Amino acid sequence: MVFFFTGLVSCTKDEGSVKSVMDRVVTELYSTKSESQLSGLNYEETMTSFSEEDLNVLATKHWIFDASVPVVVSVMRSTEQKIIPFWLTTGGFKKTKMTMNNEHVTYEVWQKSFDAGTIGLGINGVENYSLHYFVSIAPQNKSAELKLSNFFPENQYVGILDDDAFIYHDWTELVVVNVPEELKGQKLLTTIRGRGTESHLVRAFRKTDYPSSKTPDQVMLTWSSDPSTSMDIQWRTDTTVNAGIVNFREKGSTEIASVNASKYVMEDRTLMNDRFINRFTAQLKNLKPGTTYEYQIVPQTDWLENQNFSTADDNNEFSFIWFGDVHHQPKYGELMNKAEEAHPDAAFYSIAGDMVGEGLHRNEWDNFLEFPKNVISSKPFMNAVGNHDNRSGLGASMFRETFSYPKNGPEKVPQEQTYSFTYKNTLFLMIDATSGVGSQTEWIEEQLLNSEATWKIATFHFPPYNWEEPYFDIQKAWVPLFDKYHVDMVFSGHIHYYMRSKPMKGGEVVKSYNDGTAYIISIGIPSRTRDASEEPYAEVRYTTGQYYQYLKIIGDKLIYNSIDSEGNIADSFEIKK
Known part of the structure; x- marks a missing residue:
């Protein structure tokens, strides 16, 4: 199971920062190189773009903290990263014989002693290797009390290095094991995988098919x-x-x-x-x-x-259409255009997350907005955040910059990533499940408690019940609220198949949707899921296909249809209050 958090704040526009260096160098590259040269930049060429002053910034201002006493800093870097960050070898770090690992890679340990005071570490590289290094710190004098402060990025989590410690906030179940005894108990500085993008230049340059x-x-x-x-x-x-x-x-x-x-x-x-x-x-x-x-x-x-x-x-009669994952593929645009042609009465459209593949690549958002352009210019587009929209812990800033949504979400989630709106007699909770469960539970209950809507629908990306990776934290924290306040339907994506559950309450199948909730997963692009295990709670399931869902509400009656890419009804049922 993968969880996504965005606790670290790393962007700055201060002079002498990594960002200011990268901004200037990229601007210079645009003025001196062609698009083909930019696309073909290799490591050696890229490094010649930096002055000695630049390299000093890149070596010391990516990760900063103060230590109250002299310390030994251990940097754990993946052996799968082909190019060693330059500042490890030029900055006095020594490679040790120690290693540790997780289920995917082995980390080698590099160490250096520092005096008390400010300590600065460097970039992960210019090639955006996907597993960023992490750090542990110990006092040189084992009896000394070590205090760490003044972190950059801000909001730094300080843990304890040991077996089963997590190292990435955006993948908390990826833990380290086989930690050397001499490193156990040290202060652990965790990070996010996406920080490598802050200095990414090799194979970084892209084009959009739809420039402004x-x-x-x-x-x-x-x-x-x-x-x-x-x-x-x-x-x-x-x-x-x-x-x-x-x-x-x-x-x-x-x-x-x-x-x-x-x-x-x-x-x-x-x-x-x-x-x-x-x-x-x-x-x-x-x-x-x-x-x-x-x-x-x-x-x-x-x-x-x-x-x-x-x-x-x-009046309390309306219809709307929702999709599962679409990943900015042309096929989703084709299906949305077909949906609008078949159901011009739809009041609005919604996607349960994963609109793009890389949430900070605007060329993908350009594709996403181009394909259904004749629909979304006349029908509101109300979407939820998926893990690909909030990628590698870097946040969902392009999602927020692209859409204008209600600013009524929980305090600990960036505005407009989680929000609610009421359309006629129906409450819609649009929840950013990538921003953590606990930070939103109280808000969800407040929304449900204070709503007088006849129908209540929650949309979020990670499906609580599914064959591949059930989200037990959501089942524990949110599902009891859906039971208590009778949320009629929960729409999700993430797992690329179609599934409608039987009526569920308390984790069990109940007799009627008037007593329980329909948990529905859908996929908005052609997909095939192999070797899916049994789901005893599933009423309808398809492991292949591409679907959209058309719902019509007439007062106390809800009519649900899931429709495939050929226009055939794949699933249909009704609820009468």
């Missing part, structure tokens, strides 16, 4: 407020466009209103043909319920057929 321009594109609707009286309109341009304006009107009216958009500059440092873009968000408020509006994004002068939306009315 002066013309607004990636037009998308979301809600950050009441669906009956508001709508958020988002789009992208290149950085030559400094302001954004939306004109809108009731459909058929001649009376036009305008609203200014907020602007955010997004950077993907190694995206060769589109490093910087502008993203705009215009928030339309005080709209009339049950009304259809059309809109223009200046400088548009036409009222385009696919740029309209309807606010929620006051």
Whole structure:
């Protein structure tokens, strides 16, 4: 089982930081090398791009802390990493005969003695090896009391090095074993696997198939407020466009209103043909319920057929569509377009996480937004975070920068990664399961306790019940709340197959969905799962195929259909309150 946390804060724009060095060097590379040269950069070429001053920063300012007494610092690096970080050999570290391992790799131990004071360690490399080194620290005088402070990155967790200690916050079940006796009990500094991206240059440069321009594109609707009286309109341009304006009107009216958009500059440092873009968000408020509006994004002068939306009315009849993992594949866009053609009544669309493969690669988000562009410009797109959107512990910043969602989530989760909204008589909890379970449990209960909705639906990426890796922590912390407040359905993805559970309560199958919850996993791209073990709680299961789910709510009645890529109904049932 894999858990994902984002506790370390490592980004800084201070002069003399690793980030400032990398930003400047990348800018210089863009001015001196062609795209083919950037794509072909090797280690030796890359290292010549740095001055001696740069190399000193890269060797000492990646990981910083103060030690109260003289210490021995042990750096554990994977033997699978082909290139040894340069600062280990040039900075006085000595390779020992000690090793330890986890289930995947062996770590060799490098050591150096330091006086009391500030200690700085270097980058993991420029080739982005996926398993970052980790550190243990011990006083040179075993009887001395060691205190560590002033960490960079901030929020550093300090553990104890021993067998079965975790070393990566984004993979806490990957633990070390066979720890040498002389290292056991030392202070352990854990990290995240993704920190190698901070200095990644070798095979780092990419291109997007859909670069920005002066013309607004990636037009998308979301809600950050009441669906009956508001709508958020988002789009992208290149950085030559400094302001954004939306004109809108009731459909058929001649009376036009305008609203200014907020602007955010997004950077993907190694995206060769589109490093910087502008993203705009215009928030339309005080709209009339049950009304259809059309809109223009200046400088548009036409009222385009696919740029309209309807606010929620006051009856309790509506439909919506959700998907499992889609991973920015064209097949997902094809299926969403088919879904919209078959069900133009759908009020909005939702994905249960893993919209892309690498959450900080904007070229993948470009694909993701391009393929269903004619749908999401007229239907709100309300999504949950998956582990690929929040990759290797680096956070889901591009998810937050891309979507405008309610800022009503739990305090310990970045705003808009977990949120809730109520559409007519249904509460939707959109939970970022990659940000930990305990930090959100109280918020989930508050949302359920305070809701008067007839229907309650939770969407999050990791499925509590599945054949491959059941999430026992979610079963322990969240499922009792779903039972207590009768959450009708839980939508998930992550495991690439389709499964609808029988009614579940207290971890057991019960008689009716009026008594228990339907736990549903789906996959939005073609997939095949082999050797899936039995799931006695499963009502319907498919280990191959590609699906979307169309739900229609009519007051106290819910009609559910899962539909495959050929338009066939693969699963169907109803619930009547």
